[in-house]
Amino acid sequence: MTRAYKKRDGGSGKEKKERRPAPLSLKIFRAFAVLTLIIIVVLWLFQTVFFGAVYKTVRRHDMKKCTENICSAVCEGEEATDAGVLAASKQYNCCVSVYRVSGRSGERVAHSHIQTNCMIHNLGSDALLTELYTKAKEEGFYEKRLEMTFDGSEDIVVPDRADGSNPSTVIFAKVVSYDGDDYLVLTDSEIVPITATTRVLTYQLIAVTAFLALASAVISTVISKRLSRPIVKMTDEASLLAKGRYDVDFDSEGANFLEAKRLGESLNYAAGELSKLDTMQKELVANISHDLRTPLTMIRGYSEVMRDIPGEMNAENIQVVIDEATRLSSLVSDVLDLSKLTEDGAAIKPERFSLTEAVRETLARYSHLTERDGYRFVFNADSDAVVIADKTRILQVIYNLVNNAINYTGDDRLVTVTQTVSDGKVRISVTDTGEGIPEEELPLIWDRFYKVGGFHNRGKVGTGLGLSIVKNVLLKHNAAFGVASKVGSGSTFWFELETA
Ligand code: ADP
DSSP states (O other), X not given: OOOEEEEEETTTTEEEEEEOOXXXXXXXXXXXXXXXXXXXXXXXXXXXXXXXXXXXXHHHHHHHHXXXXXXXXXXXXXXXXXXXHHHHHHHHTOEEEEEEEETTEEEEEEEEXXXXXXXXXXXXXXXXXXXXXXXXXXXXXEEEEEEOOSSSOSSBOOOOOTTOOOOEEEEEEEEEEETTEEEEEEEEEEOSOOHHHHHHHHHHHHHHHHHHHHHHHHHHHHHHHHHHHHHHHHHHHHHHHHTTOTTOOOOSTTOSSHHHHHHHHHHHHHHHHHHHHHHHHHHHHHHHHHHHHHHHHHHHHHHHHHHHSTTOOOHHHHHHHHHHHHHHHHHHHHHHHHHHHHSTTOOOOOEEEEHHHHHHHHHHTTHHHHHHHOOEEEEEESSOOXXXXXXXXXXXXXXXXXXXXXXXXXXTOEEEEEEEEETTEEEEEEEEOSOOOOGGGTTTTTSTTOOTTOGGGTTSSSOSOHHHHHHHHHHHTTOOEEEEEETTTEEEEEEEEEBO
C-alpha cells in the first residue's frame, strides 16, 4: 500500500505529489511474499506441468542404461541368466528379456519381470518381437513406444491397471553379436507416472505450499521487526538531536546488524561534532563580545574623562583611544578573515612570487620598531625561493608569525627568520628568544582565541586569532607547519611550501 501526500514546490506554488516510501517492515514482508510466491509457482510448475516430461526423460535414460549394461555383459562373454539380468532390472526398475537368435529361430535365455504392465512379457504373438529384432538389427538401437488400449486390436495381452488408466510404455531393443549368435536385449517400462503417484505429489505440494506461506510470513515478520527496530529507535533519537539534544546516545552497541551499528556510530560522531560546534559557537560569541567590550569600555571611559575633566584632553589619553580603536579594528578584521577562511567554498588565489622577497618586505615594514624600540631582525636566506601560492594570504602568515615573535621575544628583542630550501620545498622558520610555550599547550595555541596562560592573559597582546588564521591559510595550501618551543629559551614557528 502506498500513500501519497502533497508537497508545495518552492516559489512556484504548484502542488507536487510525492510518493511516500513504505516502511522497512512492509518492504521486507513484501519481498518475502514475492520470493515465496516464486518458489511455490516453480514447485507447482515442476510437479504438475513439467512432471510428466521430466519423469519420462528420467525413465528413458534409465532404460537405455540398463539395456547397455546388459549388452556389454553379453559382449564380454558373460552368460545371460535370470539372476544376472535381475540386478540391472531392479537397479533401473524395468523388465528385461534377452533372446538368443540363430538363423530364423530365437529363444529367450534370460528375463526379469518386475513390472506388471509390461509388454515384453505379455506378447501374444511373435510379430512385435520380429519387428523389434529387425529394427534393432538395422538401427543398432530401437525405441518403440506403445499406448496400450484394451480394445483387443493388438496381439498384446494387457493386464488391468488398478486405477483404470491406459499404460504408456516404452521398449528399448538392442542387438549384439557374440560367438556367432545374435542377442536381442529388450527392456521395458511404463513411462507415465501412475495417477496414485501424481496424487501423492499433489497432496505433498499443497502441504509444502501451506508450510512455505506460513514460514515466510513468520520469518519475514521476525526479520522485519529485528531489522527495523534499531532504525526506528535511531530515528526517534535523531529527532531529539534535531531539537538540540546533543547528549542523545545512539545505541550502536545494541544494534543487531552491522549497518545499524555503523549508522549508530556515525550518528554518535555527528552528535559529538554538533555539540562541539555548538560549544565553540557559544565560546566564540562570548570571546568576541568580551574582546569587543574591553576596548570599547576603554574608548568610552577615556573619551568621557577628556570631555568632563579639563586638562585631560592630552596626547597621551588620545593615544590610548587610538590604540584601543586600532585593537578593535584588528579584532574585527581578524574575525572576518577567519570566517572567510573557514568557509567551505573559500578558495585561495595562487600566483607565482618570490617568497624570499615577501619575507624581506614584511620585515622591512618593522623598520620603525628597530629604530624606536631596539628590535633586531635577522633574515637568513640561502637562496631566492619562488613559490606558487596565494601571496596575500602567505604574507598574512609571515606577518602573524613575525608579529607574535615580536610580542613574545625576550629582552634581547631578537627575531630571527630563516629560509632553507631542500627537496623541492622551502621552509620559513620564525624564532624568538622569549619565554616559550609549555609542551601541553602547544597543540592548543592554533585554536581560536586560545591564549597561553588562560583567560587572565586575555587582552595582553593580540586577539588570540593570529595562529588560527595561520593554520587555516596553511591548511588551504596543503602546507606542512609546526612549532618547536622550550620554556625559558623561546619558540620557533615554521611552515613549508613547495618551490615553483
Ligand atoms: P595572539 O594574537 O594572542 O598572539 P595567536 O593566535 O597568534 O594570538 O597566538 C595564540 C597564543 O599562542 C598567544 O596568545 C600566545 O599565548 C601563544 N604564542 C603565540 N606565539 C608565541 C610565541 N612566539 N611565543 C610564545 N607564545 C606564543
